[in-house]
Amino acid sequence: MQPFIKLTGVVAPLEALNVDTDQIIPKQFLKRIGRTGFDDALFFDWRFNADGSLNPDFEFNAPRYKGASILLAKDNFGCGSSREHAPWALLDYGILCILAPSFADIFYNNCFNNGMLPIRLPEATIEALFKEVRATVGYQLTIDLPNNKIVKPDGSSIAFELDAFKKECLLNGWDTVGLTLRHEDKIAAFEKARAIA
Amino acid sequence: MAKNIYEKIWDAHLVLDEPGKEAVLYIDRHYVHEVTSPQAFEGLRLAERKVRRPERTFATMDHNIPTTDRSQPIRDEMSRLQVETLKKNCDEFGVACFDMKDRRNGIVHVIGPELGLTQPGFTIVCGDSHTSTHGAFGALAFGIGTSEVEHVLATQTLLQKKSKTMEVRVNGVLPNGITAKDVILAIIGKIGTAGGTGYVIEYTGDVIRALSMEGRMTVCNMTIEGGARAGLISPDEKTFEYLKGREYLNGTPHEKLVEQWKQFASDPGCKYDVLVELDAKDIEPQVTWGTSPGMVSGVSTKTPVLREIDDANTRLSTEKALQYMGLDEGVPLTAVTINKMFLGSCTNGRMEDLRAAAKVVRGYKVNPKIDQAIVVPGSHHVKEQAEQEGLDKVFKDAGFEWREAGCSMCLAMNDDRLDPGDRCASTSNRNFEGRQGKGGRTHLVSPAMAVAAAIKGHFVDIRDWQYN
Numbered sequence: 078m079q080p081f082i083k084l085t086g087v088v089a090p091l092e093a094l095n096v097d098t099d100q101i102i103p104k105q106f107l108k109r110i111g112r113t114g115f116d117d118a119l120f121f122d123w124r125f126n127a128d129g130s131l132n133p134d135f136e137f138n139a140p141r142y143k144g145a146s147i148l149l150a151k152d153n154f155g156c157g158s159s160r161e162h163a164p165w166a167l168l169d170y171g172i173l174c175i176l177a178p179s180f181a182d183i184f185y186n187n188c189f190n191n192g193m194l195p196i197r198l199p200e201a202t203i204e205a206l207f208k209e210v211r212a213t214v215g216y217q218l219t220i221d222l223p224n225n226k227i228v229k230p231d232g233s234s235i236a237f238e239l240d241a242f243k244k245e246c247l248l249n250g251w252d253t254v255g256l257t258l259r260h261e262d263k264i265a266a267f268e269k270a271r272a273i274a
Numbered sequence: 275m276a277k278n279i280y281e282k283i284w285d286a287h288l289v290l291d292e293p294g295k296e297a298v299l300y301i302d303r304h305y306v307h308e309v310t311s312p313q314a315f316e317g318l319r320l321a322e323r324k325v326r327r328p329e330r331t332f333a334t335m336d337h338n339i340p341t342t343d344r345s346q347p348i349r350d351e352m353s354r355l356q357v358e359t360l361k362k363n364c365d366e367f368g369v370a371c372f373d374m375k376d377r378r379n380g381i382v383h384v385i386g387p388e389l390g391l392t393q394p395g396f397t398i399v400c401g402d403s404h405t406s407t408h409g410a411f412g413a414l415a416f417g418i419g420t421s422e423v424e425h426v427l428a429t430q431t432l433l434q435k436k437s438k439t440m441e442v443r444v445n446g447v448l449p450n451g452i453t454a455k456d457v458i459l460a461i462i463g464k465i466g467t468a469g470g471t472g473y474v475i476e477y478t479g480d481v482i483r484a485l486s487m488e489g490r491m492t493v494c495n496m497t498i499e500g501g502a503r504a505g506l507i508s509p510d511e512k513t514f515e516y517l518k519g520r521e522y523l524n525g526t527p528h529e530k531l532v533e534q535w536k537q538f539a540s541d542p543g544c545k546y547d548v549l550v551e552l553d554a555k556d557i558e559p560q561v562t563w564g565t566s567p568g569m570v571s572g573v574s575t576k577t578p579v580l581r582e583i584d585d586a587n588t589r590l591s592t593e594k595a596l597q598y599m600g601l602d603e604g605v606p607l608t609a610v611t612i613n614k615m616f617l618g619s620c621t622n623g624r625m626e627d628l629r630a631a632a633k634v635v636r637g638y639k640v641n642p643k644i645d646q647a648i649v650v651p652g653s654h655h656v657k658e659q660a661e662q663e664g665l666d667k668v669f670k671d672a673g674f675e676w677r678e679a680g681c682s683m684c685l686a687m688n689d690d691r692l693d694p695g696d697r698c699a700s701t702s703n704r705n706f707e708g709r710q711g712k713g714g715r716t717h718l719v720s721p722a723m724a725v726a727a728a729i730k731g732h733f734v735d736i737r738d739w740q741y742n
């Protein structure tokens with residue numbers, strides 16, 4: 078996994094509450110057995126018209142947000158199905174960081190397992206960011222993970238909190254399976270004590 | 275100190291709990307299905323790892339499989355490939371797999387309990403959010419992502435942070451016509467779709483105690499729709515009775531198992547971080563009117579009126595939802611007409627659901643305005659049992675289609691799906707945009723409410739139903 082340390086990128090807004098993973102990537106793309114190549118599936122029903130052309134009414138599609146690596150979202154982002162295809166699709170599209178007032182649990186965890194950083198911020202901060210992003214074409218933020226802060230174009234910054242272990246994993250790009258397997262002896266001892274043959 | 279069931283299961287499964295790290299939690303049971311597992315097995319292969327405890331892992335095919343003639347190969351090439359990939363992976367890694375033709379096949383959350391694989395005090399995971407269903411047995415059960423599936427396959431453990439606990443207490447006695455589905459929809463309506471985020475819920479109170487095991491599964495199933503990953507019900511005599519003699523318990527005397535299981539019941543006087551209370555007498559038959567399970571209301575009410583909503587974000591999402599659903603403001607829910615009906619899923623595809631629906635259906639016919647009404651049992655075993663009881667005949671005589679078991683129109687990965695503009699009364703768990711087919715509109719209801727709507731062509735209050 079790629080380490081996540083510092084990221085500067087264009088911010089794209091997504092104006093919807095309770096964005097569920099069915100919306101992030103609809104079911105027809107879940108039949109694939111690979112882990113990549115989901116970029117065209119992202120927000121499929123919103124992004125594309127029936128004839129396959131881009132839907133100009135979907136704000137996310139505006140040329141000014143092209144190449145965005147940071148997504149600005151609303152409450153309860155990523156709710157519903159556990160499909161990890163949702164972070165995969167975001168990642169394939171180029172989104173590495175998501176800012177929202179709250180995230181659904183499973184989606185939140187899935188992000189970290191793909192080297193992505195979801196950040197919870199107070200509702201008022203998110204609302205203010207929505208205004209700023211829309212007011213300035215090419216609005217960029219810098220995510221500074223080692224210092225737990227988001228730097229705005231005017232140089233001011235927003236602090237954010239993150240679980241220390243999750244941060245360590247991201248900064249190092251650790252694969253958690255490998256980490257856990259270092260404790261193989263403890264797992265074996267646990268099984269022995271419980272008579273798990 | 276008095277402990278609740280979550281604390282007991284947590285403590286009993288801690289392999290390692292280092293400060294500043296996430297705990298390593300032992301996993302007793304791992305369920306696998308075809309959609310969320312291929313990349314996990316592939317990850318194992320790439321890293322040259324094995325499945326640590328294949329005998330604790332059970333796979334089934336449910337999402338992609340047709341509910342029509344099973345003697346034919348799956349027509350959709352990608353679905354077929356995914357199903358075949360699961361079989362191949364299971365064979366290669368030594369995992370039991372109940373394929374389409376196996377008598378134990380069915381929706382993963384229906385067969386786990388049915389086979390006795392789900393047990394009180396267990397930790398259970400699956401790459402599927404509705405794994406919360408198994409909490410009905412007093413197991414700590416929750417959905418995980420595919421990377422975590424790989425982690426569990428390789429290590430039989432999961433990295434976890436301890437959750438806060440929420441007690442949801444449902445007091446009183448359920449009025450006639452009110453089902454477990456209405457209870458959980460009312461709970462979600464009350465706490466909101468993110469109300470449970472960060473919590474594990476324990477359902478308590480007289481109503482929960484009085485529910486059958488199947489009803490309890492319906493409640494725990496939709497826990498995820500309230501934002502909590504897991505919902506548990508402390509095990510009792512009903513739990514033990516349900517499990518008695520189930521296929522995968524053979525060999526261990528029932529009394530011995532009960533002895534073990536009992537230890538996990540919540541202690542009297544145990545504590546929770548938060549308490550939410552509901553009274554049964556306030557619960558009506560529920561109908562969702564929007565595109566999120568929290569957009570729900572009693573059948574005697576109307577769709578919302580926008581100018582009565584204060585919060586701007588809520589107003590906007592309500593407006594969007596009504597628009598997608600093709601509904602006006604302030605319309606009585608009983609005036610909403612449907613053209614399709616789906617009875618099934620891991621929420622409401624069990625025997626009790628089919629029996630309750632059949633009782634409503636007897637002596638009636640599906641309304642001529644309905645284009646399709648399908649009944650899909652949750653498992654092969656449920657289908658067989660229903661046929662033994664003659665329920666298939668009741669449905670077929672009334673004009674419902676009787677199908678093979680599977681997820682079917684709950685998420686429409688197979689051929690069972692809504693067309694754009696279709697409006698469906700569905701016993702499943704999600705009314706998201708396009709969930710049952712692009713442009714399709716879903717109203718979540720109980721099994722009795724669903725078939726009654728198929729008969730009348732619009733939603734009705736099941737409390738007024740004339741049974742034959």
Ligand code: SF4
Pocket residue numbers: 336337381382383402404619620621680681684685702703
């Ligand atoms: S029935 Fe629906 S909710 Fe249940 S496992 Fe299948 S797709 Fe998921």
